[in-house]
Amino acid sequence: MPPNPAFDNAVAPAFVAASPQRLLLPSSMDSRNLYCRELGRAYAALGHTVVFGADNLAEAGMSFDFVHLQWPEEHYRWRGQGAFEARGVRFVADLDRVKAAGARLIWTVHNLAPHENVEDALDRRIYQAVIDRADLIVHHCDASVAALGALYRVGAGVRHVVVPHGNYFAYPRGIAKAEARHRLGLPDDAFVMLAFGRVRAYKGLDLLLRAFALARVPRKRLLIAGVYRPAGGWSDRVRMAWVQYFKPGVRAFLHEVPDEDVQVHLAASDVVVLSHRAVLNSGVAVLGMSFGKPVIGPRAGCLPAVIAGDYNVLYEPGDPLALAMAMERSSRIDPAGAEAANMAAAARWDWRDIAQQVMAAATR
Numbered sequence: 254m255p256p257n258p259a260f261d262n263a264v265a266p267a268f269v270a271a272s273p274q275r276l277l278l279p280s281s282m283d284s285r286n287l288y289c290r291e292l293g294r295a296y297a298a299l300g301h302t303v304v305f306g307a308d309n310l311a312e313a314g315m316s317f318d319f320v321h322l323q324w325p326e327e328h329y330r331w332r333g334q335g336a337f338e339a340r341g342v343r344f345v346a347d348l349d350r351v352k353a354a355g356a357r358l359i360w361t362v363h364n365l366a367p368h369e370n371v372e373d374a375l376d377r378r379i380y381q382a383v384i385d386r387a388d389l390i391v392h393h394c395d396a397s398v399a400a401l402g403a404l405y406r407v408g409a410g411v412r413h414v415v416v417p418h419g420n421y422f423a424y425p426r427g428i429a430k431a432e433a434r435h436r437l438g439l440p441d442d443a444f445v446m447l448a449f450g451r452v453r454a455y456k457g458l459d460l461l462l463r464a465f466a467l468a469r470v471p472r473k474r475l476l477i478a479g480v481y482r483p484a485g486g487w488s489d490r491v492r493m494a495w496v497q498y499f500k501p502g503v504r505a506f507l508h509e510v511p512d513e514d515v516q517v518h519l520a521a522s523d524v525v526v527l528s529h530r531a532v533l534n535s536g537v538a539v540l541g542m543s544f545g546k547p548v549i550g551p552r553a554g555c556l557p558a559v560i561a562g563d564y565n566v567l568y569e570p571g572d573p574l575a576l577a578m579a580m581e582r583s584s585r586i587d588p589a590g591a592e593a594a595n596m597a598a599a600a601r602w603d604w605r606d607i608a609q610q611v612m613a614a615a616t617r
Contacts (some may be wrong), residue, residue: 274301276319279310280327288536289323289513293610296321304473307332319615323537324377325383326367341375342539346381348366352386359615361452365404368453374463381405389597389615393418393534394555400533406528414614416607418534418559420599426516428594433520437504443474444584447546450537452481452507457571461528463500466578470471471582474502478518481507519544524583532556541598544596546594549579562598564591 255609280289281301307328308484309315320605328347329340360383367376384390384405392398392415401407403444431441439445454583458477465475510518519525525541526549533554541548542560550556552569560567564586 274318275304276301276315276321277304277309277315277317277351277530278323280305280322280323287421287423288419291421291423291604292321292608295419295604296612298605299608299612301612310351312342313350316354317351318355319359319381319612320348320356321611322383323349323361323363324363325360325369325379329379330367331377338375341379345379345386345595348383348386356499357388357615358383358386359391359611360387362393362397362401362533377405384408387411389414389611391416391611394558396555396558397533398556399545400486406494409530410613412617414611416610417537417602418536418555418605419607420602421536421540422599424515424540425513426520426544428516428520432515436517437506437521438478439474439476439521440505441470441474442533444470444524445474445476445522446526446549447476447478447518447582448523448526449457449510449518449540450479452477452479457528457530460571460573460576461526461574462500462503463573464528464580465578468580469572469577469580473580473584474504476522477505477507478510479507480509486554515540519546522546523588524549524580524586525579526583527551528555528576528578529553532570535559537600539602542595545596547583547586547588547591547595549576554590555593562594564594 266571277287278289278293278296280286289305292307297303297590304317309318310328325344328344329337335342348358356571367373368382368530384401384407390401390407395415396417398413434441434443434445446465450456452458462476465473499586500525506518517540525537527535527537529535529551531553532551535550535556538548538550538559542565548560548565550560550565550567551566553570557567566579566582566586568575
């Protein structure tokens, strides 16, 4: 059967190059997730034929040389028919089938469990099944290797490779700060802290709001941008409505941000802030640095490796006072110095170099 890429036909051919190596990126997120899109482009630039789409993993008539898995849970938690457990069983069976047909399985460790189901026994079993079948496990820092080994059984024969998280230079950019602030209703003279991305309980929204209230920063504003799906029913909805419309100094845009508008929120901000209580990787930290913004983040997971340097601020996770002090420190950072240093760091996180390192490790 022909591939069923997640991209439409006008876009998909741009990522396909003639090559004897066929590589599947089985993600249903790729048309909305720049990570998958840029990784696919990088593989194609190296000469591989790249196929996108979660449906292709289940197609019995298709064969691949490599399958590069990203988020296991999207194949059984976010999609499919039937009971959750049955979807998980089918996903593992699909991995066994493509491996039996000769594919090598690559898995990138974005997180150690689905973010909002960290204690679920079935998710743990499926993550373990992925590890047991992986020919290569990709990490974004050395701490990820240790964290995975502490939580799961990782065989001595499994190969690992540590590569950076690729930059987000591909997002449109160029809007002036004044115009961006005008569009978002923010004062020209404010110090704006941006919390960007999907608004989820594990990202510590309550911690963020408490820290913002404590931070002694003149003319401070907090900009929250991203899709919000309440975890606690009507009480969460009422709380977020109050935050969105009545919380002093807070502007919240709780909806999907189109690619072309990402630059608006980044240009309007002075610093990007992460309030996770626990975290392994953060694309938002890389996004902030790709736009030359200082980043505030918890001292956890890969963040110390990503936002190292004098122009970003680390704090102890889960401590609102520590986060408030980090906010205060960030207000004294030289923006020009931060822009130069962070964009230079992001430029080193080149997608083609990353894809080349992964494939070199996968074919050893």
